[in-house]
Amino acid sequence: MYKDKILNLLRSSRTGFLSGEELAKKCGISRTMVWKHIKSLEREGFGIEAVPSQGYRITSVPDMLRLDDVRRGLKTTVIGKEIHLFPETTSTNSLAMEMASKGAPEGAVVIAETQTLGKGRLGRKWISPKGNLYLSVILRPVMPMHKAPLITLAGAVAVASAIRTACGLATGIKWPNDILISGKKVCGLLTEMSAEQDRIRHIVLGIGVNVNMPLNELPPDIRALTTTLAEEAGGAIDRTRLLRELLAGLDHEYQVVVKDPPAVLRDWESLNVTVGNRVAISGAGELFEGLAEGIDSEGRLIVRRDDGTVRTVAAGDVTILKGSGVK
Ligand code: BT5
Numbered sequence: 001m002y003k004d005k006i007l008n009l010l011r012s013s014r015t016g017f018l019s020g021e022e023l024a025k026k027c028g029i030s031r032t033m034v035w036k037h038i039k040s041l042e043r044e045g046f047g048i049e050a051v052p053s054q055g056y057r058i059t060s061v062p063d064m065l066r067l068d069d070v071r072r073g074l075k076t077t078v079i080g081k082e083i084h085l086f087p088e089t090t091s092t093n094s095l096a097m098e099m100a101s102k103g104a105p106e107g108a109v110v111i112a113e114t115q116t117l118g119k120g121r122l123g124r125k126w127i128s129p130k131g132n133l134y135l136s137v138i139l140r141p142v143m144p145m146h147k148a149p150l151i152t153l154a155g156a157v158a159v160a161s162a163i164r165t166a167c168g169l170a171t172g173i174k175w176p177n178d179i180l181i182s183g184k185k186v187c188g189l190l191t192e193m194s195a196e197q198d199r200i201r202h203i204v205l206g207i208g209v210n211v212n213m214p215l216n217e218l219p220p221d222i223r224a225l226t227t228t229l230a231e232e233a234g235g236a237i238d239r240t241r242l243l244r245e246l247l248a249g250l251d252h253e254y255q256v257v258v259k260d261p262p263a264v265l266r267d268w269e270s271l272n273v274t275v276g277n278r279v280a281i282s283g284a285g286e287l288f289e290g291l292a293e294g295i296d297s298e299g300r301l302i303v304r305r306d307d308g309t310v311r312t313v314a315a316g317d318v319t320i321l322k323g324s325g326v327k
Helices: 002-012 020-027 031-043 067-071 092-101 149-167 229-233 239-259 261-271
Strands: 047-051 055-060 083-086 109-112 133-139 172-174 178-181 184-196 199-209 278-283 286-295 301-304 310-313 317-322
Touching: 002 020, 002 031, 002 055, 020 031, 020 055, 031 047, 067 083, 067 239, 083 092, 092 109, 092 133, 092 184, 092 199, 133 239, 149 172, 149 178, 149 184, 149 199, 149 229, 149 239, 149 261, 172 261, 199 239, 239 261, 261 286, 278 301, 278 310, 286 310
Parallel strands: 083 109
Antiparallel strands: 047 055, 109 133, 133 199, 172 178, 178 184, 184 199, 278 286, 278 317, 286 301, 301 310
């Protein structure tokens, strides 16, 4: 598309400026057409300055993901080989599950700027205004079904490492699927699976990261427990860079989890804020407390109750009761 070409030419211009005539020549279109595309870019939210005798120059870019930008410099082997980016969808997880069942390849990624029916675990809602990241990755790991929780842990390690690289922020992982900063949730992961006997057909790893949304998009009860990367960094975050780091991190961690699961567990343990603390576990209609002692080789949480009995928890909600707090 000429519009994208004009944008890329302006972005890579050494001085920042390119004249209408140069753009027209490079694209093989008329100057009037160049002007029309410039107006259309302005309508998309780009700030474009036109200076007589120098030409056009980009002064600001909208906080909007663009496929070209995401793909630029992306060096992944599996994740992101196919990327689908939507301005809006119901739920990237639902869409990715549907695409996976119709044969979408491993590593395909579904991204949306906003979701109308974003999903949390156990039928809960994930509130999904613009300004954040919402993505789902289709995976087809050759591993037994009971090892699937390791994929969530690998995803969490990838998110933590992308946030550290792109934003310089340290995070903690709360078992099984929350990424926290200063004890507040900044990201949630939702893993869904289709399996046949003990064989995984496909897994969809969904990730929602609170990046630039104003916190007042959330109702007060949830807001009190939530933060965003912009809030923690003290300024807007480049979502494209974060997304690229995230795809690269997922690519890396996915290969590790498939080849050498204990390595993912070690990475996870170094980031976790659950193990070593007293926790309350709720799920499957029961509630109990104990000391989170570790995770087992399948990613389940090991909890020692006060009567000395040990429970291994595969899924549930964890409240950290007391301990060292957030790393
Ligand atoms: C999760 O569930 O944390 C998993 C969230 C996964 C979201 C991603 S976005 C891309 C992909 N497509 C989807 O449809 N989903 C995935 P859970 O642990 O059940 O937490 C859900 C709870 O977090 C809700 O009940 C709220 O209390 C709270 N919550 C909702 N929206 C939130 C937000 N934006 N930030 C922080 N907390 C939120």
